[in-house]
Amino acid sequence: MINLAKDFPILAQKVYGNRLVYLDNAATAQKPNSVIEAMSDFYRTEYSNIHRGVHYLSEISSEKYEEARKKASDLIGARDPREVTFTSGTTGSINQVARSLEPSLRGNEVLVTGVEHHSNIVPWQLAGAKVKAIPMDEDCNSLTGSMEITDRTKLIAITHVSNVLGSVNEIREITEIAKDHDIPVLVDAAQSIQHLPIDVKDIGCDFLAFSGHKMYASTGVGVLYTSYRFNDITPAIGGGGMIDKVTFEGSTYLPPPLRFEAGTPDIAGAISIGAAIDYMQNIGMDKIRKHEHEVYSYARDKLLEMDNVTVYGNAIQMCGAVSFNLENIHHYDTGLILDKMGIAVRTGHHCAQPLMRSLGIEGTVRASFALYNTKEDVDMLIEGIKKVEMMYS
Numbered sequence: 001m002i003n004l005a006k007d008f009p010i011l012a013q014k015v016y017g018n019r020l021v022y023l024d025n026a027a028t029a030q031k032p033n034s035v036i037e038a039m040s041d042f043y044r045t046e047y048s049n050i051h052r053g054v055h056y057l058s059e060i061s062s063e064k065y066e067e068a069r070k071k072a073s074d075l076i077g078a079r080d081p082r083e084v085t086f087t088s089g090t091t092g093s094i095n096q097v098a099r100s101l102e103p104s105l106r107g108n109e110v111l112v113t114g115v116e117h118h119s120n121i122v123p124w125q126l127a128g129a130k131v132k133a134i135p136m137d138e139d140c141n142s143l144t145g146s147m148e149i150t151d152r153t154k155l156i157a158i159t160h161v162s163n164v165l166g167s168v169n170e171i172r173e174i175t176e177i178a179k180d181h182d183i184p185v186l187v188d189a190a191q192s193i194q195h196l197p198i199d200v201k202d203i204g205c206d207f208l209a210f211s212g213h214k215m216y217a218s219t220g221v222g223v224l225y226t227s228y229r230f231n232d233i234t235p236a237i238g239g240g241g242m243i244d245k246v247t248f249e250g251s252t253y254l255p256p257p258l259r260f261e262a263g264t265p266d267i268a269g270a271i272s273i274g275a276a277i278d279y280m281q282n283i284g285m286d287k288i289r290k291h292e293h294e295v296y297s298y299a300r301d302k303l304l305e306m307d308n309v310t311v312y313g314n315a316i317q318m319c320g321a322v323s324f325n326l327e328n329i330h331h332y333d334t335g336l337i338l339d340k341m342g343i344a345v346r347t348g349h350h351c352a353q354p355l356m357r358s359l360g361i362e363g364t365v366r367a368s369f370a371l372y373n374t375k376e377d378v379d380m381l382i383e384g385i386k387k388v389e390m391m392y393s
């Protein structure tokens with residue numbers, strides 16, 4: 001077992017006198033020293049605005065920013081770094097696509113899975129599309145065979161991993177079907193980028209979105225991969241840095257990536273994404289995945305063994321998050337009591353109300369894992385749950 005908690009200063013603290021057991025990683029992950037230092041070093045010694053400067057600091061900042069883009073591009077197997085743009089996060093990325101594709105989406109349909117986060121539902125509705133879900137079986141697996149594609153289906157937008165259940169969607173199956181119908185596919189990778197290998201060429205998607213803060217980088221920054229095939233879509237946001245020529249009569253735009261990055265971006269945030277990728281790659285992605293898989297399976301098995309605990313979802317492949325409820329105890333109460341023991345979990349609908357409706361519940365307790373969690377953390381959670389049960393019996 002590897003123990004990486006030592007790299008994360010925040011994890012050393014005590015909460016209500018107990019060791020902090022941080023199991024809210026699907027909401028956001030903590031930051032290693034190397035990421036914190038990369039950001040503070042940048043502000044201390046290199047900071048300036050990018051691209052347009054002729055001076056020393058501006059060149060260094062531009063270089064660092066473009067290095068981060070290259071790292072993100074390599075991480076997801078993009079053909080070219082120009083397919084990677086920095087956004088404000090997964091939500092920002094998806095909204096940007098919704099805005100760009102709005103002319104084709106308005107009055108038409110977007111197909112999603114039944115486990116989507118609200119940020120892969122609401123942007124399509126704002127763009128005037130009707131959102132339709134692929135049917136699920138009782139284990140919450142998408143029934144890709146029952147996908148209903150019509151003339152009005154203009155986009156398939158699917159999450160790679162459910163932020164609630166930890167179930168991994170068979171995105172390859174979906175992109176294959178989409179290709180037969182010539183429908184673009186967007187993948188929400190907010191919960192997979194930190195846990196699974198991703199290769200956009202292999203997946204065959206046209207757009208892929210993720211956030212920095214869930215992969216050990218800063219908040220307020222994220223990535224949108226846009227396949228070169230969509231090089232000339234209308235940019236969602238206009239302003240400085242993205243134009244070719246501007247007159248009062250009209251404007252023309254630069255090619256990607258600048259086309260999709262109007263205004264001053266979160267430069268330090270982008271650099272933090274580069275630093276987080278370095279951090280993970282220095283440990284070794286395979287090593288991280290093996291460790292996470294061990295801890296995750298251990299947690300799921302332990303929860304499944306418990307008599308009065310319902311665990312939701314059951315896909316062939318699972319990772320990251322596990323959602324459950326204790327019999328006759330409200331999820332919120334469970335979360336509050338666990339907190340007093342220093343165990344941080346999340347409770348509620350987890351921005352997935354349609355999924356809660358399919359499960360016939362209002363909310364769950366969700367434990368979600370990162371590379372620094374250990375089996376010992378799981379043991380603490382299980383002990384904690386037993387104490388909650390005892391208090392209610």
Ligand SMILES: *Cc1c(COP(=O)(O)O)cnc(C)c1O
Nearest residue numbers: 089090091117119163190191211
């Ligand atoms: C967190 C999350 C989002 C939204 O990410 P933000 O960083 O809040 O923009 C979207 N989809 C999934 C699956 C998520 O887990």
